[in-house]
Amino acid sequence: MGRPSPLGNRVRELREERGMTQAELGEAIGVTRQTVAAIEQNRYSPSLESAFRIARLFERGVEDVFYWSGS
Amino acid sequence: MAFREISAWIMVLALLLGGAFYARAVAELSAGLGELAPPALPLVVVYTILLVAVAVVGHIAASVVAYRDAGAPADERDRRIATRASHLSSYVLGVGVVTSLGVYLLSPRGDLLFYLVFASLMLSNLAEYALQILFYRRAV
Numbered sequence: 219m220g221r222p223s224p225l226g227n228r229v230r231e232l233r234e235e236r237g238m239t240q241a242e243l244g245e246a247i248g249v250t251r252q253t254v255a256a257i258e259q260n261r262y263s264p265s266l267e268s269a270f271r272i273a274r275l276f277e278r279g280v281e282d283v284f285y286w287s288g289s
Numbered sequence: 290m291a292f293r294e295i296s297a298w299i300m301v302l303a304l305l306l307g308g309a310f311y312a313r314a315v316a317e318l319s320a321g322l323g324e325l326a327p328p329a330l331p332l333v334v335v336y337t338i339l340l341v342a343v344a345v346v347g348h349i350a351a352s353v354v355a356y357r358d359a360g361a362p363a364d365e366r367d368r369r370i371a372t373r374a375s376h377l378s379s380y381v382l383g384v385g386v387v388t389s390l391g392v393y394l395l396s397p398r399g400d401l402l403f404y405l406v407f408a409s410l411m412l413s414n415l416a417e418y419a420l421q422i423l424f425y426r427r428a429v
Contacts, residue, residue: 223428248364249364249365249366250291250358250361250364250366250367252291252358252366252425253364253365253366253367256366260428261427261428261429262366262428262429264365265365268365
């Protein structure tokens with residue numbers, strides 16, 4: 219619904235690899251479960267700080283988790 | 290559904306109920322007088338009490354349903370949505386007030402000016418919560 223974010227991400231894939239729930243990931247990076255769901259569905263582009271927190275949690279670089287998918 | 294989205298729905302409901310009550314009361318008073326009724330403080334007080342009552346009861350019910358999220362502080366997405374909705378709804382208030390002043394210049398009636406500015410305030414609040422709902426459902 220609505221215009222998707224031009225930022226793509228692998229958050230869902232990486233979260234599921236680690237067996238984490240959206241609520242657990244949200245708690246780990248300081249956002250709500252709904253915000254994690256919105257990030258995974260490309261309905262919300264996280265702040266740079268949250269993007270780094272997610273990447274650090276998954277022990278990846280930011281560019282391994284987030285990528286530009288817009289034109 | 291996020292607690293804050295439920296909260297926005299409650300406020301939309303409260304504002305619609307309050308606005309309908311106020312508009313109906315003014316229409317009935319005006320019909321009795323045969324002209325636009327002057328603004329009355331008791332009506333504004335009842336409107337405010339109705340608004341607060343619906344909001345409080347609605348939020349208590351929402352807290353019971355979504356008890357996990359109810360006490361959680363706003364996160365970055367909540368804050369971004371609130372800021373955008375507030376920013377856009379401020380235009381509704383601004384346009385409404387400027388239009389009201391224009392109407393006053395053409396027809397200098399203080400009662401009408403009050404109602405138009407009050408309606409602008411109600412519409413601005415309604416727009417703010419409606420936009421929050423929209424932003425929670427689409428990309429932001």
